[in-house]
Amino acid sequence: MTASTDGSLRRAVNIEDLRVLARKRLPRFVFDFVDGGAEDELTLRHNRDAFERLRFRPRVMRDVSQRDASTLILGLPAALPVIIGPVTLAGYCARHGDLAMARAATAAGLPFVLPTPSSAAIADVAREAPGRLWFQAYVFAERAVTDTLIDRAAAAGYETLVITCDFPVAGKRERDWRSGLLPKQQFTLPTLLDVFLHPRWIATVMTARPEFVNVQQALGPGRPAGPFVAQKMFDPALTWDDLGRFRERWKGRLLLKGVLRADDAERAVALGADGVVLSNHGGRQLDGAISAIDALPEVARAIGGRASIIVDGGVRRGADIARAVALGAEAVIVGRAALYGLAAGGEPGVRHALALLADEFDRVLALTGSASVADLGPDLLMT
Numbered sequence: 001m002t003a004s005t006d007g008s009l010r011r012a013v014n015i016e017d018l019r020v021l022a023r024k025r026l027p028r029f030v031f032d033f034v035d036g037g038a039e040d041e042l043t044l045r046h047n048r049d050a051f052e053r054l055r056f057r058p059r060v061m062r063d064v065s066q067r068d069a070s071t072l073i074l075g076l077p078a079a080l081p082v083i084i085g086p087v088t089l090a091g092y093c094a095r096h097g098d099l100a101m102a103r104a105a106t107a108a109g110l111p112f113v114l115p116t117p118s119s120a121a122i123a124d125v126a127r128e129a130p131g132r133l134w135f136q137a138y139v140f141a142e143r144a145v146t147d148t149l150i151d152r153a154a155a156a157g158y159e160t161l162v163i164t165c166d167f168p169v170a171g172k173r174e175r176d177w178r179s180g181l182l183p184k185q186q187f188t189l190p191t192l193l194d195v196f197l198h199p200r201w202i203a204t205v206m207t208a209r210p211e212f213v214n215v216q217q218a219l220g221p222g223r224p225a226g227p228f229v230a231q232k233m234f235d236p237a238l239t240w241d242d243l244g245r246f247r248e249r250w251k252g253r254l255l256l257k258g259v260l261r262a263d264d265a266e267r268a269v270a271l272g273a274d275g276v277v278l279s280n281h282g283g284r285q286l287d288g289a290i291s292a293i294d295a296l297p298e299v300a301r302a303i304g305g306r307a308s309i310i311v312d313g314g315v316r317r318g319a320d321i322a323r324a325v326a327l328g329a330e331a332v333i334v335g336r337a338a339l340y341g342l343a344a345g346g347e348p349g350v351r352h353a354l355a356l357l358a359d360e361f362d363r364v365l366a367l368t369g370s371a372s373v374a375d376l377g378p379d380l381l382m383t
């Protein structure tokens, strides 16, 4: 971290400021991968609109001089109802980016979800950032690869397994098609020229040689992980039977991520999931899908009180955390909010992003007449 990075971080007063810094620091193809969504980015934009249209009906005169933002997520304590979510290519946003995210989450007292395609090894993260670690599994057509990964996560003491189910095929991310990152990593000339205009990124990030280490270790030598991840990571044949199988294999807590309907949420819980992550994958998969926050009321009616409901997509403000909790979510996942911080300033940047969200959330507690997370309920919102 240079003095100038430090100064500009301090001047970032919200997540959007961090996004602007991230755009300056990253080569365009990396920024577009992080920032972009599928096709017309309708769902990406709707994720923000859906939060913004939920307005508060604040209560007054309730002594909010002592406030407590802490909560339980899956029955265990967290400093805020926030989780840093699984995001591929964190290792391209900052040097050892996955570790930086994990350390920042642990320091802030929040759970961290390590994605299958991370560039930090499952065991290394457990050693470097001992805290509430969750592992996100993509289900490979070659089930043995996924089994190996989740057994490793269990051996390293990960608390929760998150199975992502909204990826039978990759969404059509047109920004990435234009840069050449997808579908085959055949970069265009403008993309390559732009990379060379970012010498600091090359010197700091690329010299750490980010690779899909977990997948590589599971595949063994002679089978390069890059093409495997690009072409075979996701199995469109995934079914509910697989969830039952994972439930038997994994003894810890288990969540299904990518659910957007009450009937699917009920089915996941009936098969032994401890809860669901309502998610449209940050608008990166089905363009035109509803937002998690739209699905939340119906899912809360169906499984609220007997399973955990976590929401993600578009969380950029402390107020969004409060909106989700008020409607029945146990916590939110942040993806890009943390990644923008990471790209803006490494681990201190992620810490800064989390501190901004924590400060805003605390203010919303006070301004809605809530002394604690338990005071947030649906009557606080005009829906």
Ligand SMILES: Cc1cc2nc3c(=O)[nH]c(=O)nc-3n(C[C@H](O)[C@H](O)[C@H](O)COP(=O)(O)O)c2cc1C
Pocket: 033, 034, 035, 047, 085, 086, 087, 088, 089, 115, 116, 117, 136, 164, 257, 279, 280, 281, 282, 283, 284, 312, 313, 314, 315, 333, 334, 335, 336, 337
């Ligand atoms: C750059 C990027 C990479 C992602 N990679 C994964 C992944 O590997 N596994 C996964 O389950 N979700 C992945 N997601 C989705 C996030 O976990 C999360 O659902 C989403 O980012 C939430 O929306 P937000 O970015 O608006 O907070 C990714 C999202 C982004 C932005």
